[in-house]
Amino acid sequence: MSPSMARSLLNLRKLWIISCQSMEEVITEEEQQGEEIMTNESLFPRLENLYLNDLPKLGHFILTKRAHEFPSLKEVDILECHKMKTFIQQVTVSTLSFESVNNDDELKVVDLNKAMFNSKVLCHNLEVLYIWEANSITALCSHQLPAPYFSKLEALEVQNCGELRNLMSPSVARALLNLRKLRIEECQSMEEVITEDQEQQGEQIMIEPLFLVLEVVILDMLPKLRHFFLTKYTLEFPFLRALQIHVCPEMKKFVQQGSVSTPSLECVNNDDEVKAVDTMFNSKVSCLNLKELELAGANCITSLCTHQLPMGYFSKLEKLVVRNCGELRNLMSQSMARGLLNHRTLRILECQLMEEVITEEEQQGEEIMTNEPLFPVLEELKLYDLPKLGHFILTKHVVEFPFLKEVAIRDCPKMKSFIQQGTESTLNFESVNNDDELKVVDFNKTMFNSKVCLVPLYN
Template sequence: MEYIVAREEEKHGEAADIIVIPQIVTLYLHNMPKLRSFCQGKYILEWPSLKEFIVEDCKAVEVILGNASRILEGSVLMQRPLLLVEQVEFPNMESMKILRMDNMEKIWLDDLASNAFSKLKTLEVQYCDKLSSIFSSYTMLTRFQNLEKIVVTNCESLEVVFHIQEFNFSEARSTSTFLLRELVLMRLPKMKHVWSGFCQGGLSFRSLRCMQVIECGSLKILFLSLVAKSMTQLEELVVQSCGVEQIIIEEDGVGMSTSNLFFPGLINLKLLELPKLRSFYENSHTSTWPLLKELRVRHCGKMRSFSSACEIQSCQGTTTNGYQPAIFSPEKVIPHLEELTLVSEDIEMLQHYFFGNLKDLALGWYHDENAAFPSNFLLHGFPNLELLSVICSSFEEVFPEDASGHGGSTPCEGPTNVEKPLKALGNLKQLELLNLWNLKRIWKDGSLMAEILKQIEFLFIWGCPSLSVVLPSRLHSRD
């Protein structure tokens, strides 16, 4: 099938017919290898009830909705849009999914009808290998101010999401504010920019709550400072396995004081596997983030999570031992945290801090073969810890001390009774041991670990090739 609607004969110069499709709520076109367009010839379709539009794996499509005859008549565009709609409006469309459209170079025209997609809330684009951008002009972008969620994944040629370089913001009368709440960008190997062409006073994304950027190897800068500054309601930021060198950078000619607070409402921050990351903000910037509950920073080049008191008070703006200034002041952030990832360098700096609200701790990345498990650190600062994950380390034992907290390589101070160390971890109910290649045993009679295991409700072990026995048979039979 090449067309769903077609006329038997079309006369040259004949005006386009208007067809109203009054009751269709969902239009799903899937795996139609010969389909070229919804209509053949000069038609203008009206969809007053259409709420959801999905097109998937229709590889021969030229224009799926719109007047495809424009292409045949010689009005050839440099990039052929999937939706060739200029005057057509979709007054009730709320969701659009474009999946596995290998030949699509562009989604829509730059010059759309003013209310073309006025109610569109969700846009999802996946596996469209020739697509270079999602929004290619400022005018186009303003037609989508009610979009709440954008998901773009696995588009091999995509270079930018919001591309609006041609617009002169100095001529704009007011800032355009968008309702976008969630932005997910995954596996976009050629994406160099999320936003490009933004200037002072142009656009605001202050409604954005969640942003995830994962496996985007060509991306070096995540935010321009003015864009980041507008995101006052951002709650979750995840950046993982990207080529990012800086999270925020200043635009040319725009100065930002180091006292400026980015993302004041941030609750969850994850910066994972970013080997080229040098700093969070190119100017010295230590964030307080009073609402931050979850912090995960791992394998981020030379950027450190926490700064020392000396750096904050007298060394701000300089590097220390080749490292860029850290993101956080521990005094400001630690008291509020509930979930945290710590690597060996963090633990050395945070030995004397108290994590009173922390419930979930991922600890690890001790690659030195002689590394000692930090029992003393855990037994003196985590009274409310419920989940402990020990990850990717060379430890031969976990909590190697005896039941009173003595022995092993990091002895505990205080009375020699069992209650003292156990009380320190009295709320611990879940233990995960992951990728501990040298771990030889968990249980040892009379050890602190043996006592801890008696109170654990959930134990998960994975990737521990040297471990042959988890629990003794007598304990197993008794339980």
Template structure:
């Protein structure tokens, strides 16, 4: 994601301060527009202060063939932008800049670099970037943020640091189609893996000419953010059972090419939290057979998946079956405009939630029933904030969605 185009900059003639904070998938500020082979000057005439904070995907101000002139810029502050390697590619003119600071977290401590204006912004930002990537072998817990090129360098042995202490790894802007499974052998204490704004079509893969050295069984948390090309977690699901079996939490956001999330060939028997948001190509979350493997799932949240028709898809024979979410306590369905039901199946199927205490169904205007077959939720007392008996779930769902529809007609843009 980018913020503005060069033509937009030209219209911001009175802009004096720019502050950009906590944009998870923002890669650069100024995006390409027009002919990239010709160097064009972009001028921010009146900009005096420029402030960036917690932009974890930001790699630069602009990566394209533009020169930048900031005739009035006096202050530049860069805070917690761990992937920012450079400011811009071409000429950068900042004649009035007197204060430039780069700050980042190293473990629990803050580090600060006062940028030497005379030696150049790009040089200083590159130095700060390299310093952030240094791994202290004495640290027992470290969050490390890398780009795709860094991953390849580590895999090929170009880095000599001890990555065995790293517990949290964040990969951003990786241009490769997948992560070679062998990279996990370098991070043998890894517990949390975060993947952002990358080109992965599948997450893990084996290199055919490389020997697989063993399963990585410590990974507990897996998060995807803005993986727009992702089609599946793995095409060879059974080979990765030892990885996925150890997962406790899976969070997936803005992965629009993902048609279904959990492959039926893979077991997620230790998964307790599953959160899916804004995956617009997904028509169902998983198969009914996969649901049966989620024996420890406690929290399920699905939000803003506009193509999702049902949460569970029927798989296999049409005989009477039973699906039990043994530990599920919270189920949240929000803004699923195509959702018709949680599970259609057949009228002989039984869907059981023996521990479900909290059920919320909001802005699911096409949802008229929860399940076609038998439904058991013995501990459920409230649906959203309404008192609801088990026998009244379908009627209450219909009433809630009707209320939402009426409210939207009266007050367009309102939310319940």
């Protein structure tokens, strides 16, 4: 229909357009119409739900040089609109933005008409946004959006957008005052979720958290994703309770440090050698209320988190699942494990290089180990298909799991003992029927011994 027709639909609340193979635009321009009218009255003034599905030729919702407001729009679903580059297409104005790259002699061209949302469309009351198979967009929104643009948005899901390289800028992310769920799946070109603002770098990043009330993040099948955000400042996610990262093989860190050396260099047995450690979590990101964490197919990390994290970093975590992380050699340090005050479920599956779950901390006082248990409220432990796992932890002290009820160990061919004894002789000489013979019993080849206390275990 025409813009004037759209403005006359004073009570339209729901608009669904499905499987119209030749549709190129929803609202078409009227011939020789004064553009002034368009700025005074909104299109579909009471529209709440917009659903666009299987429109293979749709390029945009409307072509205009004016801004349009949808004051009542709460939910937008855009599915299988492969040629749709932007919601509102700009005309008679240059849409190209020139951005410098690392080499000062080079420039990259950013087409603002390949961002789904820009300053030409206003949806201040939008609560749900779902975009699937919009293969022509390179960013969800332009970096120049006004601060409260998505302030009412609660759920954002983006799937199968093949050209999407990033989602939004930090300034747009900080304006998402009500976003609780973020899901990004199967975007083959995505390299980072939050991209840096042009010419913006400063104190705001230190003071204001991203996604103030975000509770759930799901990142799934993003083969080029390197990190969630690149920054030299600490980021806080104060309400994040569930994080799932599945099949992101290039992702080394949740938050990547910028303008600072990122590898952590650790000494190995040979003093002349050092090894670089890539950990998913470090001191640059704070998720103090995280309750569920799932990692699968994160093939670049060698450890879940650095040893220098504060004691209570994961104090609210209840469930941790790690699957198919091909370079993961250990999970965490002993002090980190003791700080998991609410952790009840631990599952480690199909990690081909994992040698131990809990690794020793350098020069740590051993007195702490005798007083506080590892995973103080852990109830369920599953270790599946870990071909190099030798033990759960190496220590010379007794380790207690006071609430552990269920243990499942499957396909761990090198695991000799649940708790590996260190710095003490593990050999015991026992007499056999013939008094002249002795047999040697190595306690480190028995799964359970006096070094581990599992009083409540019943399964």
